[in-house]
Amino acid sequence: MTALAFSSPITLKRLNSKAMTTKDPALEAEALKLLQFEQQAIPLMPKLMPFAMEKSQYNRSEAEDLMQESFAKAYRYWNTFEQGTNVYGWLKKIVKNTAINRGMKEAKHQQVSALDDMEDFKLGEDAHSVTARANRSAESEVLAKLASNDVQDAVDSLKPEFRAVVQMAIVDGYSYQEIADILGIRIGTVMSRLHRGKKTLRETLYNYAQQEGYNVDAAAKEAVVKEAKKGSKK
Amino acid sequence: MSEVQVDCEECQEQVHEYLQREVNEELSKAITAHLANCDHCDDVYKIENDLNQVIRTSCETETPEEVIARIRKHIAELG
Numbered sequence: 001m002t003a004l005a006f007s008s009p010i011t012l013k014r015l016n017s018k019a020m021t022t023k024d025p026a027l028e029a030e031a032l033k034l035l036q037f038e039q040q041a042i043p044l045m046p047k048l049m050p051f052a053m054e055k056s057q058y059n060r061s062e063a064e065d066l067m068q069e070s071f072a073k074a075y076r077y078w079n080t081f082e083q084g085t086n087v088y089g090w091l092k093k094i095v096k097n098t099a100i101n102r103g104m105k106e107a108k109h110q111q112v113s114a115l116d117d118m119e120d121f122k123l124g125e126d127a128h129s130v131t132a133r134a135n136r137s138a139e140s141e142v143l144a145k146l147a148s149n150d151v152q153d154a155v156d157s158l159k160p161e162f163r164a165v166v167q168m169a170i171v172d173g174y175s176y177q178e179i180a181d182i183l184g185i186r187i188g189t190v191m192s193r194l195h196r197g198k199k200t201l202r203e204t205l206y207n208y209a210q211q212e213g214y215n216v217d218a219a220a221k222e223a224v225v226k227e228a229k230k231g232s233k234k
Numbered sequence: 235m236s237e238v239q240v241d242c243e244e245c246q247e248q249v250h251e252y253l254q255r256e257v258n259e260e261l262s263k264a265i266t267a268h269l270a271n272c273d274h275c276d277d278v279y280k281i282e283n284d285l286n287q288v289i290r291t292s293c294e295t296e297t298p299e300e301v302i303a304r305i306r307k308h309i310a311e312l313g
Contacts, residue, residue, distance in 0.1 A: 034301070042308050045309065045312060046312055049309075067305075068302070072297040072302055075301050143284050151289060151292035171289060171290055171295075191250070191251070194254075
């Protein structure tokens with residue numbers, strides 16, 4: 001629903017039958033996107049396949065999976081591709097980063113379980129800071145009360161450049177390098193947009209919660225405001 | 235436990251990178267260790283983590299199946 005690249009999960013059937021005859025801007029945009037993708041990205045598949053093979057240790061089925069994942073990603077974020085620039089270079093970077101991430105998944109799993117082991121140390125700790133705990137649970141409660149629509153609206157209300165990074169990093173789980181390559185920005189910019197995007201989201205969600213008359217706990221308000229102030233000073 | 239140590243400020247500066255798993259293993263361990271011993275930083279981390287989860291569940295979208303099918307067909311045709 002809130003996807004960056006398309007406004008609703010429109011099916012191709014609908015696109016093919018209606019897009020050219022209706023004036024629905026969302027349908028027309030989706031049809032144009034698909035047309036561009038078919039004309040510009042798909043024809044480069046034969047040229048990219050050898051690269052995908054190389055990245056998959058010449059395992060054909062692995063290479064095909066890699067291509068599929070990469071092109072699905074490219075389609076999803078086609079709107080962020082700057083028309084007129086090098087499509088092949090853009091797609092090649094996506095294939096390369098997707099290959100890295102696929103390879104890294106296993107390594108990451110191992111790292112995560114090591115972290116989980118360390119998390120166990122926490123179980124034995126003293127719960128000495130009762131107030132801090134109360135603040136956190138109050139804010140988490142506010143988050144939990146908000147409807148999914150509220151969160152979508154809040155994400156949609158972000159400036160497009162922030163929304164893209166929030167969507168890619170948090171929802172899609174892309175690496176900073178992938179996001180930087182897809183959007184053609186530096187990693188430092190990815191980081192600052194993610195930080196600022198999340199800070200704005202917290203403020204927006206908190207305002208929604210208040211508007212909708214949730215009994216927002218004073219402790220939660222304090223926690224949010226304090227964090228927001230801290231962030232804006234930097 | 236870990237040779238690298240982080241203080242509260244560093245820990246909170248890196249919290250997004252930690253959540254996105256964009257810190258190296260050494261720093262990651264140092265942050266995990268710090269979180270285990272600092273309630274305040276642990277709260278900051280958990281709030282950001284909760285927020286991520288809320289965003290994730292509310293904004294999950296898929297590439298349309300028809301598009302995936304077309305991509306798959308084109309790949310199969312590469313021969």
